[in-house]
Amino acid sequence: xxxxxxxxxxxxxxxxxxxxxxxxxxxxxxxxxxxxxxxxxxxxxxxxxxxxxxxxxxxxxxxxxxxxxxxxxxxxxxxxxxxxxxxxxxxxxxxxxxxxxxxxxxxxxxxxxxxxxxxxxxxxxxxxxxxxxxxxxxxxxxxxxxxxxxxxxxxxxxxxxxxxxxxxxxxxxxxxxxxxxxxxxxxxxxxxxxxxxxxxxxxxxxxxxxxxxxxxxxxxxxxxxxxxxxxxxxxxxxxxxxxxxxxxxxxxxxxxxxxxxxxxxxxxxxxxxxxxxxxxxxxxxxxxxxxxxxxxxxxxxxxxxxxxxxxxxxxxxxxxxxxxxxxxxxxxxxxxxxxxxxxxxxxxxxxxxxxxxxxxxxxxxxxxxxxxxxxxxxxxxxxxxxxxxxxxxxxxxxxxxxxxxxxxxxxxxxxxxxxxxxxxxxxxxxxxxxxxxxxxxxxxxxxxxxxxxxxxxxxxxxxxxxxxxxxxxxxxxxxxxxxxxxxxxxxxxxxxxxxxxxxxxxxxxxxxxxxxxxxxxxxxxxxxxxxxxxxxxxxxxxxxxxxxxxxxxxxxxxxxxxxxxxxxxxxxxxxxxxxxxxxxxxxxxxxxxxxxxxxxxxxxxxxxxxxxxxxxxxxxxxxxxxxxxxxxxxxxxxxxxxxxxxxxxxxxxxxxxxxxxxxxxxxxxxxxxxxxxxxxxxxxxxxxxxxxxxxxxxxxxxxxxxxxxxxxxxxxxxxxxxxxxxxxxxxxxxxxxxxxxxxxxxxxxxxxxxxxxxxxxxxxxxxxxxxxxxxxxxxxxxxxxxxxxxxxxxxxxxxxxxxxxxxxxxxxxxxxxxxxxxxxxxxxxxxxxxxxxxxxx
DNA sequence: AGCACGCCGACT
DNA sequence: GTCGGCGTGCTC
Numbered sequence: 001x002x003x004x005x006x007x008x009x010x011x012x013x014x015x016x017x018x019x020x021x022x023x024x025x026x027x028x029x030x031x032x033x034x035x036x037x038x039x040x041x042x043x044x045x046x047x048x049x050x051x052x053x054x055x056x057x058x059x060x061x062x063x064x065x066x067x068x069x070x071x072x073x074x075x076x077x078x079x080x081x082x083x084x085x086x087x088x089x090x091x092x093x094x095x096x097x098x099x100x101x102x103x104x105x106x107x108x109x110x111x112x113x114x115x116x117x118x119x120x121x122x123x124x125x126x127x128x129x130x131x132x133x134x135x136x137x138x139x140x141x142x143x144x145x146x147x148x149x150x151x152x153x154x155x156x157x158x159x160x161x162x163x164x165x166x167x168x169x170x171x172x173x174x175x176x177x178x179x180x181x182x183x184x185x186x187x188x189x190x191x192x193x194x195x196x197x198x199x200x201x202x203x204x205x206x207x208x209x210x211x212x213x214x215x216x217x218x219x220x221x222x223x224x225x226x227x228x229x230x231x232x233x234x235x236x237x238x239x240x241x242x243x244x245x246x247x248x249x250x251x252x253x254x255x256x257x258x259x260x261x262x263x264x265x266x267x268x269x270x271x272x273x274x275x276x277x278x279x280x281x282x283x284x285x286x287x288x289x290x291x292x293x294x295x296x297x298x299x300x301x302x303x304x305x306x307x308x309x310x311x312x313x314x315x316x317x318x319x320x321x322x323x324x325x326x327x328x329x330x331x332x333x334x335x336x337x338x339x340x341x342x343x344x345x346x347x348x349x350x351x352x353x354x355x356x357x358x359x360x361x362x363x364x365x366x367x368x369x370x371x372x373x374x375x376x377x378x379x380x381x382x383x384x385x386x387x388x389x390x391x392x393x394x395x396x397x398x399x400x401x402x403x404x405x406x407x408x409x410x411x412x413x414x415x416x417x418x419x420x421x422x423x424x425x426x427x428x429x430x431x432x433x434x435x436x437x438x439x440x441x442x443x444x445x446x447x448x449x450x451x452x453x454x455x456x457x458x459x460x461x462x463x464x465x466x467x468x469x470x471x472x473x474x475x476x477x478x479x480x481x482x483x484x485x486x487x488x489x490x491x492x493x494x495x496x497x498x499x500x501x502x503x504x505x506x507x508x509x510x511x512x513x514x515x516x517x518x519x520x521x522x523x524x525x526x527x528x529x530x531x532x533x534x535x536x537x538x539x540x541x542x543x544x545x546x547x548x549x550x551x552x553x554x555x556x557x558x559x560x561x562x563x564x565x566x567x568x569x570x571x572x573x574x575x576x577x578x579x580x581x582x583x584x585x586x587x588x589x590x591x592x593x594x595x596x597x598x599x600x601x602x603x604x605x606x607x608x609x610x611x612x613x614x615x616x617x618x619x620x621x622x623x624x625x626x627x628x629x630x631x632x633x634x635x636x637x638x639x640x641x642x643x644x645x646x647x648x649x650x651x652x653x654x655x656x657x658x659x660x661x662x663x664x665x666x667x668x669x670x671x672x673x674x675x676x677x678x679x680x681x682x683x684x685x686x687x688x689x690x691x692x693x694x695x696x697x698x699x700x701x702x703x704x705x706x707x708x709x710x711x712x713x714x715x716x717x718x719x720x721x722x723x724x725x726x727x728x729x730x731x732x733x734x735x736x737x738x739x740x741x742x743x744x745x746x747x748x749x750x751x752x753x754x755x756x757x758x759x760x761x762x763x764x765x766x767x768x769x770x771x772x773x774x775x776x777x778x779x780x781x782x783x784x785x786x787x788x789x790x791x792x793x794x795x796x797x798x799x800x801x802x803x804x805x806x807x808x809x810x811x812x813x814x815x816x817x818x819x820x821x822x823x824x825x826x827x828x829x830x831x832x833x834x835x836x837x838x839x840x841x
Numbered sequence: 842a843g844c845a846c847g848c849c850g851a852c853t
Numbered sequence: 854g855t856c857g858g859c860g861t862g863c864t865c
Binding site: 004006007009011015016019020021022023040041042043044045047058060061064065066825 | 860861862863864865
Binding site: 010011012013015016042043044045 | 842843844845
């Protein structure tokens with residue numbers, strides 16, 4: 001019986017977003033599984049694809065069927081569970097199946113077809129020459145040279161060949177045409193597996209021992225080497241022998257030539273942490289509150305039942321220790337755990353804690369790893385060498401086979417939502433995966449998102465109703481710091497035009513004297529927010545985006561934080577030639593400058609995307625601060641998360657309102673969260689902490705409740721607003737963004753789309769039964785220009801769908817987008833669908 | 842996404 | 854008369 005494989009090919013387009021059937025060749029049967037990665041012929045090309053199903057029959061006429069060309073991995077990179085997950089994702093987030101599949105794997109596994117050249121059998125050489133027996137003698141010297149080069153290696157990648165014989169490309173072409181050289185295509189991975197040359201015994205040990213005894217006295221070095229290998233028991237890295245015994249490779253090779261030992265390339269894992277020692281830690285004794293939380297969760301874990309928990313624990317309440325002990329239990333059950341943290345919280349401190357507790361069983365996945373390192377961490381999981389994965393968003397796809405626990409720390413963070421397709425939320429994926437595995441999900445935060453908190457409180461949603469667990473006290477018994485709100489309007493009135501209020505200025509001075517440390521938060525990088533000519537009012541704007549440029553002092557340049565555009569800072573106004581160019585607004589660079597002026601000799605560590613792009617720079621800056629080589633840590637929101645330094649007793653927020661006026665219904669929530677998080681950095685140990693918050697909106701409820709550390713009051717008030725305005729968690733949202741270079745066309749399209757959604761929604765047939773609809777509502781808002789109306793040279797319009805109930809709005813939105821794209825047929829038109837958006841840009 | 846097939850303008 | 858423009862449609 002022929003076996004048929006259903007394959008999703010690596011072409012992210014509408015026409016190819018379905019399985020294609022292929023015959024499974026005899027040689028692959030028994031190896032090929034659902035989840036295998038394969039190379040397939042597709043039209044005139046060779047592509048990578050994933051097997052999502054196997055069956056005995058095909059709908060496709062047998063004549064059209066082609067066979068799979070190659071199997072790319074011995075162990076399938078995807079499990080059946082992950083293949084199913086990709087189907088769920090593509091439906092929920094309106095993305096192509098291949099995009100969902102690809103997002104689960106390290107980039108190293110995105111192979112592309114390469115051309116390989118080999119020399120044909122002499123008999124099959126064609127062309128006029130072959131009429132004669134003496135074909136070979138008719139080859140030119142150059143041709144001979146190329147042929148023998150290829151023959152030596154059996155097969156050579158075309159790219160390498162053209163690099164070596166660049167000028168003779170026409171000769172290679174002619175040899176191919178004459179059938180002397182043959183070309184084939186095969187999928188090549190982006191990353192080479194790392195290998196180490198390793199030596200092992202090639203004969204049984206007792207034989208080797210005899211050989212050592214009877215070794216000719218002349219070859220003393222060889223005898224030493226062989227003894228060393230026998231003593232170690234084999235699989236010794238060649239490098240090690242060379243350094244330990246001080247011999248050269250030729251000595252070892254001589255032993256190999258005699259057939260005593262074998263030299264092989266062994267595949268190894270790159271370990272990004274191999275040069276680091278982690279101090280082992282043992283579980284701490286839990287506080288009563290922690291213990292209660294732990295008990296509720298562990299009960300469920302012990303029964304191997306699924307369940308969801310939302311831990312609301314104030315900053316410093318020791319949630320991490322609870323996580324660690326839960327993970328411990330899951331490992332003991334021979335199951336595995338995923339720990340998700342926001343990228344910026346994946347600090348060396350956090351990694352150290354996990355490595356210290358679980359050692360080599362931890363795989364760490366974050367964006368700073370090279371693609372090779374990333375791939376190896378992933379393989380440790382896939383091959384069962386790791387039981388714990390800690391990482392940012394995409395670690396939710398860690399290929400564990402027997403998941404027991406998924407933890408999502410700082411659950412409210414918007415970085416858990418991916419902004420590119422597939423626009424998934426790690427929380428949704430976590431819940432879906434946990435259901436498949438009967439695993440427990442723990443969401444933890446000092447400031448849970450309103451969605452999660454509401455779900456726990458109202459139990460309105462049958463997919464997700466976490467049990468709420470609260471921790472009110474800090475693990476070390478310290479008090480939450482006192483928060484002082486400074487009204488910057490008052491400061492200005494009283495003649496203080498500096499960015500530092502008098503109390504903040506005083507407090508920093510005080511810490512400098514006491515040799516305690518300060519953390520300063522300013523959620524805006526760069527130097528100044530905009531550059532304006534005071535004579536004519538000219539403002540420097542990005543030529544590609546409708547956004548003003550930010551001045552960066554170090555490079556004396558103007559940069560766009562959205563598209564990366566950079567240009568030299570002007571000395572005179574490009575519009576009117578005036579010299580009165582002024583920099584307005586404040587960024588971290590400017591604060592740094594100002595600090596140096598106001599506090600001579602102050603040692604400042606600045607941490608923002610501009611100072612942390614280099615590998616390891618994040619860690620270096622934090623170490624510098626921890627080792628008290630700096631008095632003050634200044635940064636954007638990356639200083640607000642998870643840092644724990646005992647000598648920090650002052651936290652200052654330069655401008656609490658920076659996010660408050662964004663056109664985002666979550667602005668208040670985000671402000672509250674940021675203030676609460678950063679306030680939690682102060683006074684975590686024995687020294688009491690103080691927080692100073694500067695703002696132009698001292699009466700805003702998010703600022704006031706944050707200053708009292710009062711999450712519940714904030715939530716109560718914010719929920720009221722959301723209900724009145726009709727925003728989540730009282731409904732769901734989908735944001736549809738249209739973009740095109742031509743504004744007029746774009747507006748027309750956006751209007752068409754909105755109308756079509758309204759029409760189709762009223763038709764109901766896609767919604768299912770009528771009675772269900774009566775409890776549901778759907779509303780379409782817009783179209784309007786996006787908050788950033790032009791980005792990377794493309795105009796942007798958006799509309800928003802609001803609805804209640806479990807309607808499949810992703811499908812509706814996608815369906816309409818397809819209709820529209822069919823009718824317009826303009827490749828430049830992009831329609832992006834974001835279900836449950838986190839940021840309304 | 843590529844790549845081929847197919848129907849209308851400026852050239853040997 | 855042809856070479857080639859990119860619109861349209863297919864890829865197991």
